[in-house]
Amino acid sequence: MTQAAHCDTGASAQPMLSVNGLRKSYGQLEVLKGISLSVREGEVISVIGASGSGKSTFLRCLNLMETPSAGHLEFENFSLDFESGARRQPTSRQLCELRTRIGMVFQSYNLWPHKTVLENVIEAPIHVRKMSRREAIEQAEGLLGRIGLYEKRGSYPSKLSGGQQQRVAIARALAMSPKVMLFDEVTSALDPELVGEVLSLMSSLAAEGMTMLIVTHEMAFARDVGTRTLFFDQGVVAEDGPPAEIIGNPRSDRLRQFLRRVVHDPAQLGPSA
Amino acid sequence: MFVNFWEDVVEYGPGFLAATVVVLGVTIASILVSWVCGLLGALGKQSRFAPIRGVASFYVWFIRGTPTLVQVFIVYFGMPQIGIKLSPVVAGIIALGVSSGAYVAETIRAGLSAIPKGQFESSLALGMTRQGMMIRIILPQVLRIILPSLTNEAISAVKNTSLLSTITVVELTLFAQLMIATTFRPFDFYIAAALIYLVITSVLSQLSAFFERRYARFS
Numbered sequence: 095m096t097q098a099a100h101c102d103t104g105a106s107a108q109p110m111l112s113v114n115g116l117r118k119s120y121g122q123l124e125v126l127k128g129i130s131l132s133v134r135e136g137e138v139i140s141v142i143g144a145s146g147s148g149k150s151t152f153l154r155c156l157n158l159m160e161t162p163s164a165g166h167l168e169f170e171n172f173s174l175d176f177e178s179g180a181r182r183q184p185t186s187r188q189l190c191e192l193r194t195r196i197g198m199v200f201q202s203y204n205l206w207p208h209k210t211v212l213e214n215v216i217e218a219p220i221h222v223r224k225m226s227r228r229e230a231i232e233q234a235e236g237l238l239g240r241i242g243l244y245e246k247r248g249s250y251p252s253k254l255s256g257g258q259q260q261r262v263a264i265a266r267a268l269a270m271s272p273k274v275m276l277f278d279e280v281t282s283a284l285d286p287e288l289v290g291e292v293l294s295l296m297s298s299l300a301a302e303g304m305t306m307l308i309v310t311h312e313m314a315f316a317r318d319v320g321t322r323t324l325f326f327d328q329g330v331v332a333e334d335g336p337p338a339e340i341i342g343n344p345r346s347d348r349l350r351q352f353l354r355r356v357v358h359d360p361a362q363l364g365p366s367a
Numbered sequence: 368m369f370v371n372f373w374e375d376v377v378e379y380g381p382g383f384l385a386a387t388v389v390v391l392g393v394t395i396a397s398i399l400v401s402w403v404c405g406l407l408g409a410l411g412k413q414s415r416f417a418p419i420r421g422v423a424s425f426y427v428w429f430i431r432g433t434p435t436l437v438q439v440f441i442v443y444f445g446m447p448q449i450g451i452k453l454s455p456v457v458a459g460i461i462a463l464g465v466s467s468g469a470y471v472a473e474t475i476r477a478g479l480s481a482i483p484k485g486q487f488e489s490s491l492a493l494g495m496t497r498q499g500m501m502i503r504i505i506l507p508q509v510l511r512i513i514l515p516s517l518t519n520e521a522i523s524a525v526k527n528t529s530l531l532s533t534i535t536v537v538e539l540t541l542f543a544q545l546m547i548a549t550t551f552r553p554f555d556f557y558i559a560a561a562l563i564y565l566v567i568t569s570v571l572s573q574l575s576a577f578f579e580r581r582y583a584r585f586s
Binding site for chain 2: 157159183185189190191192193197198199202203204205206207208217218222223263266267270330
């Protein structure tokens with residue numbers, strides 16, 4: 095995979111999404127302890143870290159699937175402040191609008207089982223973006239062709255493999271033409287032989303300059319796809335830098351420990367070629 | 368008994384037919400009322416607002432804890448005392464519908480809790496409103512799950528129409544009673560009424576089986 099170099103050139107200097115002092119607590123448990131991050135257009139950020147380090151929660155805070163307890167979020171025309179205890183919450187209209195601009199794909203695909211593949215992809219463009227049905231179908235067929243599942247457009251999700259379902263879920267998110275895509279451990283539920291097809295789809299998206307944040311346990315992928323890697327540890331960003339440096343050359347003990355635990359064959363993570 | 372079967376059919380058939388039409392009409396109307404009440408009850412129980420949750424819980428608790436016959440009496444005989452006078456049929460439809468609605472509410476609630484959390488999340492993550500998500504994504508899936516229970520409830524609705532014989536609605540049971548009063552043939556007329564109920568409920572079961580087969584294609 096050689097997308098990393100390509101993506102570097104796609105990244106512009108303007109931050110398109112930024113958070114400042116982002117915190118999230120569940121009762122006494124503080125999961126995110128003040129995250130600040132600027133994401134520039136075209137950046138492909140892989141997010142690694144142990145379970146419970148807060149990386150998924152962080153992703154879910156970016157499209158407000160979780161409401162942050164404190165901090166500031168800036169994205170396009172949104173400038174949202176969160177305060178603990180404050181009653182000021184984003185309105186449901188703001189939530190809906192923000193989420194149409196930031197796509198998210200989940201570990202468990204979550205396709206709608208009562209709708210065909212095509213219906214899954216056209217649903218939100220028609221009913222949220224108010225696209226005409228013809229236009230939505232045209233767009234969806236293009237996307238399905240691109241992910242190699244055009245022939246499956248009339249099938250129900252239960253007839254598809256996990257890898258195919260996840261690719262449809264990605265197409266469904268792309269159909270909203272989001273500015274940023276969030277991937278939350280999208281290959282973790284897949285059989286090993288199906289992981290590749292999903293990763294290569296994400297790689298090709300990255301190569302096209304899509305801005306992406308990818309929470310993943312696939313270390314080789316995290317190293318190769320991204321322009322930047324974040325290592326989450328106990329609710330903070332412990333390391334932030336170029337993937338080859340972070341993963342290929344870990345500085346902190348915590349990161350070395352983490353990599354030893356998740357990578358069974360350390361040779362595969364030697365400094366990338 | 369049944370010695371002059373065809374003579375009986377000619378003589379009492381039109382009466383039975385009219386009574387059957389009443390049963391069908393009351394059943395359909397009360398089922399519609401029960402779906403509305405059930406949906407409101409189920410969603411109310413999950414509301415973010417405590418007063419709405421309270422009303423919904425009270426509704427389900429009260430209905431499920433009291434006999435349907437008493438509820439029918441409250442609506443038909445009780446309401447006029449507070450100034451609400453309804454015709455027997457309207458009172459019956461309301462009483463049976465509201466009563467059945469509490470059971471439908473519990474059924475819908477169970478169906479809702481069977482939908483994986485991810486279905487809600489993926490809908491919201493695509494920018495859907497909560498209302499749009501419920502109508503287009505969640506409730507169609509709930510309906511598939513609860514269809515067998517809803518059929519059972521519909522069958523109960525058919526049988527419960529017989530309670531309205533106590534408030535002068537001339538449905539099958541009361542019609543049979545009236546005929547018995549003049550013919551002194553209770554066995555014949557109650558068996559005839561029972562057979563007609565049986566036909567209606569059997570058709571409902573078949574209908575449900577058909578829907579289940581239709582929905583099976585995507586599970």
